[in-house]
Amino acid sequence: MSDKASASSPSSARSTAGAPASVNQAAPAPDMPSSVDSDTHAMRLAMAWALQALWLSNPNPRVGCVLTAANGSVIASGFTQAAGGPHAEAMALRQATERGLSTVGATAFVTLEPCSHVGRTPPCCDALIESGIKRVVIGALDPNPQVAGQGLARMRNAGIEVSHGLLANESRWLNVGFFSRMLRQRPWVRLKMAASSDGVTALPNGNSQWITSEQARADGLAFRARSCAVLTGAGTVLADNPRLNVRGFSLQRHPHLVVVDSRLQTPPDAKLMNPTQPVRDVWLYHSGIAGLEVQAGLSEAGAQLRAMGNAAGKVDLAALFADLAQREVNEVHVEAGSALNGSLLREGLVDEVVLYFAPTLLGQGLGLSSFGPLTELVQGIDMDFAAPSLIGPDVRLQALVRGADSFLNTPLYTHT
Numbered sequence: 001m002s003d004k005a006s007a008s009s010p011s012s013a014r015s016t017a018g019a020p021a022s023v024n025q026a027a028p029a030p031d032m033p034s035s036v037d038s039d040t041h042a043m044r045l046a047m048a049w050a051l052q053a054l055w056l057s058n059p060n061p062r063v064g065c066v067l068t069a070a071n072g073s074v075i076a077s078g079f080t081q082a083a084g085g086p087h088a089e090a091m092a093l094r095q096a097t098e099r100g101l102s103t104v105g106a107t108a109f110v111t112l113e114p115c116s117h118v119g120r121t122p123p124c125c126d127a128l129i130e131s132g133i134k135r136v137v138i139g140a141l142d143p144n145p146q147v148a149g150q151g152l153a154r155m156r157n158a159g160i161e162v163s164h165g166l167l168a169n170e171s172r173w174l175n176v177g178f179f180s181r182m183l184r185q186r187p188w189v190r191l192k193m194a195a196s197s198d199g200v201t202a203l204p205n206g207n208s209q210w211i212t213s214e215q216a217r218a219d220g221l222a223f224r225a226r227s228c229a230v231l232t233g234a235g236t237v238l239a240d241n242p243r244l245n246v247r248g249f250s251l252q253r254h255p256h257l258v259v260v261d262s263r264l265q266t267p268p269d270a271k272l273m274n275p276t277q278p279v280r281d282v283w284l285y286h287s288g289i290a291g292l293e294v295q296a297g298l299s300e301a302g303a304q305l306r307a308m309g310n311a312a313g314k315v316d317l318a319a320l321f322a323d324l325a326q327r328e329v330n331e332v333h334v335e336a337g338s339a340l341n342g343s344l345l346r347e348g349l350v351d352e353v354v355l356y357f358a359p360t361l362l363g364q365g366l367g368l369s370s371f372g373p374l375t376e377l378v379q380g381i382d383m384d385f386a387a388p389s390l391i392g393p394d395v396r397l398q399a400l401v402r403g404a405d406s407f408l409n410t411p412l413y414t415h416t
């Protein structure tokens, strides 16, 4: 089965409306059936376990593993834990041991190629080889150049029957940020915006809290929770003094915070600097024009400063994202005003948009994004919608910027 072929074929990861919709909720842990009736059934179960890592495994990929005996009975399952903790395969092997069940001659279904390198944990392919597993069915190949088919090759060399490509697209979409970081050296950028039905995000006097409902805001928090970093602009910090943290979730890790602030106008006592916040880094990207005293005050308040200016004296956004990738950021969740949203869209740096529209009309005010003015309709940024959802009284629209996901079709290793 070819990984490349399955990447370009239609997949159930695509919604009825055409575009894939990123999930923001980990479903309840799946029931463990006593047996599976097909490879696809087993891999679906492994995918359901992978989803359990949605808020947990960053910056590591979300991976699930199911072990079955030759007669199809389920031996064990697992999913990747917080960074530094065991991967899905190790969790499943550990559970098999705890249950006193043998893995000799068993089949492992793993949603992503088992790793072959020593990272924060030992290589999973070695653990599978040592366990006496006879067959390994892989979802997607790992785009990490440190793995690059070596996990697969090492298991084959050890006499294990290995195939790949089953539900590969689902696995890639669950890990779209990890694939983006590995293949494009930049994170996947998801732009979240909330507006009235006529597209107003803030009144002319700056009032914007709250246009959408509590339910929509909670739904938005879940998108924050799955990201590695939340990003905003100086304008929003000055207007709203937001915390931009994740509340109401029991998270082992919290997304870092990025502020795009050329002149370092963020006050050192801004709420987002609060040291009592859950553990996260605050990264302020600036253009280098602010005085040393201002810089020292913000560093003292706990922020990490990075000078990255462009010719216009603003922050160089493309360089910022390349830097975030170096910091192991897979997915960026943007909650900014129309100025920064506009720059990100104009520079082609947005991959996915999540829009909440409230059932109210507000007339004049700030819009969703200020780029342009365009002179021709064809100059617009085309997107593909996923199926809309009603969240409380509001409508949520998810859209993929057309072509943003093309990197997912990169053929990874021709020798497999």
Ligand SMILES: NC(=O)c1ccc[n+]([C@@H]2O[C@H](COP(=O)([O-])OP(=O)(O)OC[C@H]3O[C@@H](n4cnc5c(N)ncnc54)[C@H](OP(=O)(O)O)[C@@H]3O)[C@@H](O)[C@H]2O)c1
Pocket: 192, 193, 194, 195, 200, 201, 202, 206, 207, 208, 211, 232, 233, 234, 235, 236, 237, 239, 240, 260, 261, 262, 263, 264, 265, 314, 315, 316, 317, 335, 336, 337, 338, 339, 340, 341, 343, 344, 366
């Ligand atoms: N409804 C929503 O979804 C939502 C979400 C967030 C915010 N808001 C509202 O949006 C309003 C603030 O919007 P805003 O447009 O003034 O602020 P913003 O977009 O949050 O921040 C814009 C600022 O970012 C800085 N910046 C640095 N480099 C940049 C670059 N390359 N491109 C663009 N900006 C860059 C600029 O300030 P410097 O030159 O000083 O760096 C710029 O003024 C507030 O009223 C807030 O309530 C609404």
